[in-house]
Amino acid sequence: MKKRIIWTALAIICAGQTAAQDSLGAPRLAPTADQAQTAYLSAQILGRYHYKSVPLDDAMSEKIFDRYLKALDPERLFFTQADVDSFADARTRLDDAILKGNLSAPFTIFQRFEQRVTERLTDARELLARDFDFSVKEGYPYARDKAPWPKDDAEVRDLWRKRVKNDWLRLKLAGKDDKAIRETLGKRYDNYLARATRNKSEDVFQVFMNAYAMSIEPHTNYLGRSASDDFDISMRLSLVGIGAVLQERDEYITIRELVPGGPAARSGKLAVGDRIVGVGQGDSPITDVVGSRVDEAVKLIRGTKDTKVVLDILPADAGPDGKHKQVSLVRDKIKLEEQAASKSVIKLGEGLTARRIGVIKLPAFYEDFEGRRRGDKEFRSASRDVARLVDELRKDKVDGLLIDLRNNGGGSLREAVELTGLFIDKGPVVQQRRPDGQIGVESDERAGVAWDGPMAVLINRASASASEIFAAALQDYGRAPILGEASFGKGTVQTMIDLDEVAKNTKPRYGDLKMTVAQFFRINGGTTQLRGVVPDIGFPSVADSESFGEASYDNALPWVQIAAADYRIVGKLTDRVADLQRRHQARVGKDKDFQQLLQDVAEFKRLRETKTLSLNEAERRKEKEKQEARLKAREGIKLASLQDDGLQASERSLAADLAAEKARKSAKDVLLTEAARIVADAADLSAGRTQIAMRDRVEITGNKGQSTR
Incomplete structure (x- = not known):
């Protein structure tokens, strides 16, 4: 991809934004003036310089509308058809929202989405208090990306009943008792709820702008400042930081890996599993990061080479009320080998x-x-x-x-x-x-x-x-x-356009466009x-x-x-x-490993085409036993490592998670x-x-x- 700037004499609208108001009350998130200007400037560039010329009109608005809803709710588990119908006025007006600098419509839709997420997960949490009948023959339609929207609240509630029942059954088949299942799923849904309330205005804008850009052509994207920085890091394979791979686990930012030779590893004061509960810049006060998103913590930790960052650490072996320690590190260039x-x-x-x-x-x-x-x-x-x-x-x-x-x-x-x-x-x-x-x-x-x-x-x-x-x-x-x-x-060929350079901003405000500018052909x-x-x-x-x-x-x-x-x-x-x-x-x-791979591919395709999981315990156990018998017949296979434990990555211990990752990397690569x-x-x-x-x-x-x- 060529990193270059397309200069153009474009007028920048400085339209103020009014806070979106609807029957849901004052929004938690609202668009900013900078976002309105970014949307307008992007439209001018995409309309003039994109390889595929597509007018921003009512027809395009409908495509943006459908893509935006799909980006928010790809499996159609939150919105109902009634919700979608209530957004009808916005269907042909998103082009006007972009061109006139009033982004209240996509933010209003997002506000409804957040409301539905809260409702669905609250319902899921409440379902854990009841007992499920696993002798009933019914199925959970887990592949719903092409399914119609649930027609009403009753239908979407039943979908979530089946989803929770499937989550429960997976854990039950893995040997968990009812108490452990309730605890695991309760924590899972609580974490979902917590994450749903941590979205920011720039997240909403990023999703909406990508719905617009990708409605023109699949490989055209908008990148906010964070996404643009991550792209640059991926291209140059280096960043300035402390050399630690971080992960959200429960409410903590946890160290998953220390990069050899980085400041964190060289210090000898940090270990895998340590939790970062606060970050300070030089001699400034520590900022608490418990409950923060990992990208927010990363922003605080990265910085300029040779500057100091202070970490407030809760050691891996300490309980929630354990003794903290402060670790001071000097940022350095980290190579992503x-x-x-x-x-x-x-x-x-x-x-x-x-x-x-x-x-x-x-x-x-x-x-x-x-x-x-x-x-x-x-x-x-x-x-x-x-x-x-x-x-x-x-x-x-x-x-x-x-x-x-x-x-x-x-x-x-x-x-x-x-x-x-x-x-x-x-x-x-x-x-x-x-x-x-x-x-x-x-x-x-x-x-x-x-x-x-x-x-x-x-x-x-x-x-x-x-x-x-x-x-x-x-x-x-x-x-x-x-x-x-x-x-x-x-x-297709894309170029990166720095919108701040186009607008001649002295400080970063607008982000980048990754825009298709050519099609490539073989010789x-x-x-x-x-x-x-x-x-x-x-x-x-x-x-x-x-x-x-x-x-x-x-x-x-x-x-x-x-x-x-x-x-x-x-x-x-x-x-x-x-x-x-x-x-x-x-x-x-004659190769046993290759023939087993062919069997696995055939089985994977069979399961993919099913698109529905049985919620009958006897049927699921029979399927599980069949799969295990197939794998037991193979030499050198550790069955336990392939069995479904019903857990998500962050629900296992970090040690188990890292061991599973190591096993995947060291697995025989038949191809x-x-x-x-x-x-x-x-x-x-x-x-x-x-x-x-x-x-x-x-x-x-x-x-x-x-x-x-």
């Missing part, structure tokens, strides 16, 4: 047939925009990190390379181009079509490659955007087979839009294309094709992929192992060659480049 590219080596076979396959896991296409702009020689980027890791793996004498892009949602377009350049000599990587129809080509201009040996790219449904650019380019060049499942299907002229990158060798998938992926959006851009760029294929994959596919099929047909074996097969087929044979090179120009495999 867990989100950076990493390497590993998978060893396959023995003796003369042994192969060592290097694996590079890339979670995102990150880039320190500001560091690059300043000319910082040590600025962080995905391509620089991968180049270093490839060099280390080459020195480690690996036989092949696997780039793991699973769950990589994208990032910097420039990094996608530069990463591709590590594996091709020179040439075009991706084409971009701008709103005016002009087409530009982003190319790798650097001669030479970091790795010219056998390789493959592993993707899944969550591989998107920059991941798709990279995978598509290597596929089109014939450089590497793509393994896994069809990718997300996002073929063969096709696009990844909607269809994604189709793998050369497919793996089993649990993804539901109807609910996840570009094709699941009702307003996604269509699939189109343009002329191919001029490029030269460097490897003929067709015959090689056929050989790799035959070896893959023969191997996985990664098989992908490495395919790369090993490619190394065998290459017969030890370190370069792609010159006889495989085919000159491609013009439309001939549309066929690349």
